[in-house]
Amino acid sequence: MATPRDAVQPITSRSVVEQATDELRRSILAGVLAPGEQYSLRELAGMLDVSFIPIREALRSLEGEGLVITRPGRSAVITPLNLDDLHGIYRLRRTLEPEIAGRACGLLTEQELDRLDAQAAGFGLRERGMADIYDGHDAFHLALLAPAATAWDIRVLTLLWRAGERYIRIGFGRLDPDPAEHERRRKAHVDLVAAFRTRRAATAAAAVEQHLARNEKIAIGALSAASGA
Incomplete structure (x- = not known):
């Protein structure tokens, strides 16, 4: 049988x-x-x-x-790009990610933080545009949250990240020609790692909230420019 x-x-x-x-x-x-x-x-x-x-x-x-x-x-x-959808994506991300960050910052090892710090520094290389770093960018953010994220957290966040990726690629891609943007990109991610390294939940959560607010603002600007608004 x-x-x-x-x-x-x-x-x-x-x-x-x-x-x-x-x-x-x-x-x-x-x-x-x-x-x-x-x-x-x-x-x-x-x-x-x-x-x-x-x-x-x-x-x-x-x-x-x-x-x-x-x-x-x-x-x-x-699917067309849509301002309401963009706001919805970031509303949900701000609900989930800062809270997970507050718990994850106490669980990450120093070795992992060192690795992420080196990866963050690489985001600022002038020869690397947003298209070059995006896959690593998602992995970076997942690694920061992973110690405190459940399987369902990761499923939901992956869906939200994919939904928002087009907006981020367009927004940050428009900034790639500006050399100062690459240094800002490096500093933004190095500062995130530094916030997690404090091991203070409120500090890590606030840093993620600020990071999301900045990204949403850039994505909104790109969407407005694309629509001629």
């Missing part, structure tokens, strides 16, 4: 659906697939050189992340 172990096949490579989802997500977050633009399944399948089926499954996942809006007739619209 066959057992579940016999029936379940080991995974030897990433599925086409997973690969399609990751590449479409990357293209949306980077702005390659522009907000508000409509694409047919045929267009997307042609871009990725796959069949309709993995594209359809990928779009279902991305719709759940708020990145696309599927339309009847085999098409999808890249």
Whole structure:
């Protein structure tokens, strides 16, 4: 008699659906697939050189992340940038992240703080724009919060970070040509690590709150500029 172990096949490579989802997500977050633009399944399948089926499954996942809006007739619209959505993302982030930071600052080891301090310093290199540092940027913030974050905290924060990523990439990308912005970026993240190193919950929470407020302000400015407001 066959057992579940016999029936379940080991995974030897990433599925086409997973690969399609990751590449479409990357293209949306980077702005390659522009907000508000409509694409047919045929267009997307042609871009990725796959069949309709993995594209359809990928779009279902991305719709759940708020990145696309599927339309009847085999098409999808890249979710437009929206000021109310941006405020909502940051309202939820300010509810969660400072509180987690207040607990995490007492749990991080000195070795981990040293590692994060070195990573923060790297964010200020002039040759590194926002597109170059973004994946490491998310990992940096997750590492600061991880000791006190539950699995559900991480799931929710990951969703919020992905939802806000387009706004942040656009906002900070507009500032990349300014050499002073790179030093500010370095200092902002080094200061975060220093706040956590105090081991004082109120200090770490306030630093995260200030960091979020600054990011939201820059994202709002970018959104206003993009809309011509």
